[in-house]
Amino acid sequence: MKKGRKKLIGLAIYFFLLLLPIYWMLNMSLRTNADILSVLTLYPANPTFENYLKIFTDSSWYSGYINSIIYVTINTLISLMVALPAAYAFSRYHFVGDKQVFFWLLTNRMAPAAVFLLPFFQLYSTIGLLDTHIAVALAHCLFNVPLAVWILEGFMSGIPREIDETAFIDGYSLPRFFITIFIPLIRAGVGVTAFFCFMFSWVELLFARTLTVTNAKPIAAVMTRTISATGLDWGLMAAAGMLTLVPGALVIWFVRNHLAKGFALGRV
Amino acid sequence: MNMEWMAWTLPTAIFFIVIFLIVTAMTIWQTVSPSVGRRGFLPLTTTPGDRLFIGLICAAFIHIAWIGLTDLSLWIVFPLAVAWVIVVMIWG
Amino acid sequence: MNKWENNRAWLLTIPVLIIVAFSAIIPLMTVVNYSVQDIFGPGQRIFVGTEMFRSVLHDYRLRDALWRQFLFSGLVLLIEMPLGVLIALAMPKKGWSVSLALVVLALPLLIPWNTIGTIWMIFTRPDIGLFGATINNVLGIPFDHTASPIDAWITLMLMEVWHWTPLVALLAYAGLRAIPDVYYQAAKIDGASPWATFRYIQLPKMRGVLTIALLLRFMDSFLIYAEPFVLTGGGPGNSTTFLSIYLVKLAVGQFDLGTAAAFSLIYFLIVEVLCFLFYQALQNVGKGANP
Numbered sequence: 172m173k174k175g176r177k178k179l180i181g182l183a184i185y186f187f188l189l190l191l192p193i194y195w196m197l198n199m200s201l202r203t204n205a206d207i208l209s210v211l212t213l214y215p216a217n218p219t220f221e222n223y224l225k226i227f228t229d230s231s232w233y234s235g236y237i238n239s240i241i242y243v244t245i246n247t248l249i250s251l252m253v254a255l256p257a258a259y260a261f262s263r264y265h266f267v268g269d270k271q272v273f274f275w276l277l278t279n280r281m282a283p284a285a286v287f288l289l290p291f292f293q294l295y296s297t298i299g300l301l302d303t304h305i306a307v308a309l310a311h312c313l314f315n316v317p318l319a320v321w322i323l324e325g326f327m328s329g330i331p332r333e334i335d336e337t338a339f340i341d342g343y344s345l346p347r348f349f350i351t352i353f354i355p356l357i358r359a360g361v362g363v364t365a366f367f368c369f370m371f372s373w374v375e376l377l378f379a380r381t382l383t384v385t386n387a388k389p390i391a392a393v394m395t396r397t398i399s400a401t402g403l404d405w406g407l408m409a410a411a412g413m414l415t416l417v418p419g420a421l422v423i424w425f426v427r428n429h430l431a432k433g434f435a436l437g438r439v
Numbered sequence: 440m441n442m443e444w445m446a447w448t449l450p451t452a453i454f455f456i457v458i459f460l461i462v463t464a465m466t467i468w469q470t471v472s473p474s475v476g477r478r479g480f481l482p483l484t485t486t487p488g489d490r491l492f493i494g495l496i497c498a499a500f501i502h503i504a505w506i507g508l509t510d511l512s513l514w515i516v517f518p519l520a521v522a523w524v525i526v527v528m529i530w531g
Numbered sequence: 532m533n534k535w536e537n538n539r540a541w542l543l544t545i546p547v548l549i550i551v552a553f554s555a556i557i558p559l560m561t562v563v564n565y566s567v568q569d570i571f572g573p574g575q576r577i578f579v580g581t582e583m584f585r586s587v588l589h590d591y592r593l594r595d596a597l598w599r600q601f602l603f604s605g606l607v608l609l610i611e612m613p614l615g616v617l618i619a620l621a622m623p624k625k626g627w628s629v630s631l632a633l634v635v636l637a638l639p640l641l642i643p644w645n646t647i648g649t650i651w652m653i654f655t656r657p658d659i660g661l662f663g664a665t666i667n668n669v670l671g672i673p674f675d676h677t678a679s680p681i682d683a684w685i686t687l688m689l690m691e692v693w694h695w696t697p698l699v700a701l702l703a704y705a706g707l708r709a710i711p712d713v714y715y716q717a718a719k720i721d722g723a724s725p726w727a728t729f730r731y732i733q734l735p736k737m738r739g740v741l742t743i744a745l746l747l748r749f750m751d752s753f754l755i756y757a758e759p760f761v762l763t764g765g766g767p768g769n770s771t772t773f774l775s776i777y778l779v780k781l782a783v784g785q786f787d788l789g790t791a792a793a794f795s796l797i798y799f800l801i802v803e804v805l806c807f808l809f810y811q812a813l814q815n816v817g818k819g820a821n822p
Contacts, residue, residue: 178621185618192693193638193653195661199653201761211664253546264540267469271488278565278806283754284776286795289565289782290558293444313554370732374643378756378777381783391645391757409653412646419641425594427633431705434640434698434744438813443777445557454798455560470538483811496807499800506581507588513581 178229195414207405222410235390237413239373240303240388245308247368250315258323259349261415263332276317281437284377287313292381310378315368318436322367325437326360327353363429366422373418390415419439458495465491479531490531494524565792581791593794594671596777597608603684603773604752607691611748614692615699622727633704636697648761651690666760676763680770683763686770690758695751701746707733738814746809750802753780774798785800 199207200222201215226232261264261273291310292301300306334356338348356360380392393409426433467490476484481493498520505516568585570576587593600641618636623629644651657663657675666674673679676686710733718728756775759765765772772780778798782791 179567182621182632185621186632187764189635189639189693189697191661192650195654196650199659203708205752207659210756211659211661213661221576224728228811249550253550256543257547260540260543263534263558264537264543265475265534266536266538268466268488269540270486271492272548274492274806274810276547276551277810278803279551281754281802281806281809282555283775283795283802285754285756285778285782286562286799287555287558288779289788289791289795290561294558297444307670308553309550312550316551318549370641374641376645376760377779391643394645394649403712405653408649412649413532415643416638416641420638423634423637423641424630427630427637430633430637430640435702435705435740436746436813438743443765443816445560446565446570446576448564450578451560451564451567454563487611496800496803503584503588503797503800506584 176349178376192350196412197255198347199357199405200413202406204404204406208363219315222406224413225407226410229341232393232411235388235393237386237388238383239379239391240418242307242311242379242389243302243369243372245304245373246311246315249308249312249363250319250368251292251365254316254319254323254364255354255361256349258327259353260321262324262327263335273320276320277436280314280317280321282313284314284375288377292379295382302386304387306382306390307379307387308372309373310382311372314370314375318371319364321438322364322433323357323360323437324365325432326357330356363426363433366426367433370419373415461491481527481531486529488530490527491524493531494527497527498524545631562792562795562799565584565788566796570787578788582788584797587790587797590790591819592772594778595769596772596774599772600753600774603688603691603755604749606744606790607688607695607752608748610692610697611690612745615696616703616737618696618700619703619707620733622700622707630741633701636700639694640701641699642694644664644757645761646688647694648758651693652687652760652762655686655689680765682765683767683771687759687762691752691755691760694747694758699741699748702740702744703737704739710736742815743809743811746805746812750805750809753802753805 198213198215201218201220203219203221206215206217234361261269264346294300295310296305300309334352335348338352339345343352376391379389383389383392390411394408394415423430432438460510469488474487476489478484479490481490485493501516501520501523502513503509505513567578567580568576569579585770622632622636637698639647652660654660655663655674655676657667662673663676666672674682675684714732714736715728718732723731754775755773756779759773759775760779765773765776778791778794781787781794
């Protein structure tokens with residue numbers, strides 16, 4: 172019994188330390204800049220929502236969120252659509268070069284984004300897609316499509332092949348079987364994959380910042396611009412940061428049991 | 440479409456054509472007679488495709504080491520790298 | 532693994548191949564092309580052979596960045612792996628607290644990377660940050676990550692550990708949950724100590740997921756960009772200029788295309804080798820799971 176107690180205390184301390192920096196940012200976001208610079212307090216004495224109001228009313232701020240959400244959504248849709256058939260092929264069939272292609276996909280997930288930065292910039296300016304949402308969405312496919320294939324393959328391999336066989340004997344064609352039977356079977360996997368595509372596109376900064384100028388500028392870039400420019404409005408920056416946590420915090424509850432599987436590329 | 444931004448040169452074009460031909464040849468060979476993995480002197484079970492990959496990566500590192508450590512021409516090390524790829528393909 | 536032999540399955544992978552080829556192969560070819568030329572502007576370039584590689588390989592700043600990168604990745608792994616396993620062992624086993632613990636644990640993983648930098652900048656500033664102010668004023672130790680390289684390193688490592696230990700813990704926890712109860716009962720009957728249980732039952736069973744965690748963490752920390760970019764910008768001096776930061780400085784800051792491309796290729800080759808090791812580990816894990 173005593174041992175369990177010790178474990179619990181250790182875990183509680185860890186969680187406390189884990190949440191402390193986030194709490195500190197929340198604290199900052201509820202104070203004005205003058206207040207932040209004058210005194211150091213553990214909690215906001217006069218909480219104000221001024222910073223949040225500014226973000227919601229100033230279009231150069233809130234359009235950053237809208238831009239991010241647009242390209243993240245496009246990216247998630249593209250990734251899922253192209254990854255579903257490929258993952259099915261990898262989980263069900265053996266074909267020439269399958270292992271090599273699978274490995275090649277992995278290398279793209281792991282490739283340093285910085286390496287692709289320069290050619291991406293040139294490529295998208297040549298085809299005239301620079302500073303559009305679709306450019307960022309396509310660039311993020313570089314790592315999200317492989318990720319989606321890996322996670323989906325993990326989930327699909329958990330479905331016994333007999334189901335496919337039975338359906339084919341019953342006269343289902345492959346596309347019909349896939350859409351009406353198979354996808355509903357792995358809908359948890361599809362949800363988790365969508366979540367991970369969403370997440371990795373949402374947290375990425377380098378491509379999003381380089382491939383956009385004004386029209387499609389993501390919130391991440393809007394924030395860095397504020398950091399490097401003016402005399403730094405800490406309260407505003409903290410508020411913007413807090414708002415970037417919201418989407419992740421909202422959906423995490425639904426995928427809590429599959430998080431490990433997703434992060435391990437479907438291999439747990 | 441304007442390809443100028445890709446800045447092609449003859450040597451790199453030859454390089455990619457050779458790589459492409461090797462991969463195509465491998466694909467045709469494996470389609471006609473699929474081979475199973477086996478164990479050579481490398482510490483893992485490999486198929487010819489894996490061995491090709493390992494050989495090429497090794498060759499790249501041999502070249503980089505050569506450039507980094509010596510000032511001699513690359514043509515001296517190039518046959519060595521090719522020989523290494525062939526060794527890995529046959530006995531790896 | 533008995534799958535259907537069918538080469539027509541290639542057709543199903545065509546959409547993926549097109550989209551990834553568009554965003555991986557074409558850019559990579561371009562990088563190779565750039566790496567053998569000196570480019571002054573549109574249409575103005577000369578072929579220089581391996582000169583760019585030579586200058587990159589003899590560039591002491593690149594070598595410094597590389598060693599710095601290995602040191603950083605190694606150090607954070609040394610902290611993250613044991614800490615993650617400890618947390619996984621302490622996690623609750625059942626009930627509503629499991630869900631809650633999982634959600635709290637995963638929170639840092641879902642924060643945009645630049646926001647992570649922002650959080651830690653606000654947290655560790657000596658004037659307005661709780662951490663910085665406590666160290667400076669309460670403990671009386673001067674601490675400023677914008678001025679002292681060592682403080683910058685400590686801050687970055689704290690941030691990295693804070694950010695990614697949950698991933699190790701999550702994977703280790705998933706590995707622990709896969710151990711059947713029978714094993715624990717047997718250990719209890721034999722009167723095994725907690726250490727023996729860990730050493731002979733839990734650790735071997737977690738080996739697969741821990742390998743994944745190790746390689747995943749190594750590779751991701753090897754590519755770290757956004758967090759140090761926001762927090763320190765590579766400074767003070769060059770003390771936290773890691774590979775990606777240096778590369779972006781070269782490519783975007785100085786527009787030094789040839790050098791940046793040669794650098795990219797070497798960087799890419801190193802990552803490729805790491806990937807290969809990772810892939811082999813994954814294959815073995817797969818074999819272990821369904822024999």
